Amino acid sequence: MLSGLTQAIGNTPLIRINCLSQETGCEILGKAEFMNPGGSVKDRAALWMIQDAEQSGQLQPGGTVVEGTAGNTGIGLAHVCNNRGYKTVIYMPDNQSEEKVNLLRTLGAEVRVVPTVPYKNDANFQKQAGRYAQTLSNAVWANQFDNTANREAHYATTGPEIWTQTNGKLDAFTCAVGTGGTLAGVARYLKEQTSNTRIVLTDPVGSALYNWVKTGTADMTPGPSITEGIGNSRITANLQGTPIDDAVQVQDQDMVNMVYRVLRQEGWFFGSSTGINLCGAVQVAHQLGPGHTIATILCDDGSKYMSRLFNAEFLAQKGLHTNASDTPI
Secondary structure, eight states, X not given: OOOSTXXXXXXXXXXXOHHHHHHHTSEEEEEEGGGSTTSBTHHHHHHHHHHHHHHHTSXXXXXXXXXXXXXXXXXXXXXXXHHHTOEEEEXXXXXXXXXXXXXXXXXXXXXXXXXXXXTTSTTSHHHHHHHHHHTSSSEEEOOTTXXXXXXXXXXXXXXXXXXXXXXXXXXXXXXXXXXXXXXXXXXXXXXXXXXXXXXXXXXXXXXXXXXXXXXXXXXXXXXXXXXXXXXXXXXXXXXXXXXXXXXXXXXXXXXXXXXXXXHHHHOOOBOHXXXXXXXXHHHHHHHHOTTOEEEEEEOBBGGGGTTTTTOHHHHHHTTOOOOTTSOOO
16 A cells, blocks of 8 residues: 555656567567656656755745746656645746646646746746746745756656566666766766666757767757757756766657557557657667667656647648658667
8 A cells, every 4th residue: 555645756657668579579678757746757856855954854844846947857747746835836938749738737836937048048937937946035946957866766766667577677768868967877877787677868959969979079960840848058966977878859740640550559548759859769779670668758648738639620730640650670
């Protein structure tokens, strides 16, 4: 029996994606992070960052947690803050789905939607969140991008769970990066078990991380992407020093094809980050050849993307379509 919401975070199943496994001759496995209480992988980081702030004394009873987020971290924080009696203030760029904004407000968070500008701009949503937290008493800026409690959550939980669930027989792990916490924590743990597990960063277009892994220079690739919360123009504190063996890049149309394919063929209703991750896992499977085991992250479900990814008019405006018969990779 679990006692309360926070004990329900983590210990998610590792699920075989049958159609992709059959197609590649590899075992394509997804960590079902959509089964966390807040519906995404970000619940883990939210809990660890709040626990870290409590343990350090920065956050006292009745305090406020402020964060800049594309949505899922804010949702995770709102759930944990409600559970622990804190207020939540969320800064969000205006290029995110309206479903996330509405859900955050339903959860009781104060949401401040601000213009989307690059990180180097002082008006960037993350920087605004940091400045606002400094004006409050008994408040913390979660700072998910550079707060390594985020990474520690995945080193302490996600990585060990994947290792146990695969009985230590894992040839590669891949996922997309926003803050870098998931890849960094999982990679560190897996590499401590064996150097043979290949760590591959999967990147959408319009991000600098693919080039960073391939060339050592964080140059932006042409974009933008319609994906939300992944890709980055800089190397975060969470990502720094992570053992990464390779990177693959995924086009938006391939992601759309993948999401609609697994929906129509297997019934899985996933968001865009998961589509990117599954495309990346298939690319890695093709590189390694049949007989290998590749794990990735099933970040969240598709319910927060109805107005974008699952809106044919929106996709058409972006030059994308939903022909699920297309080859996803």
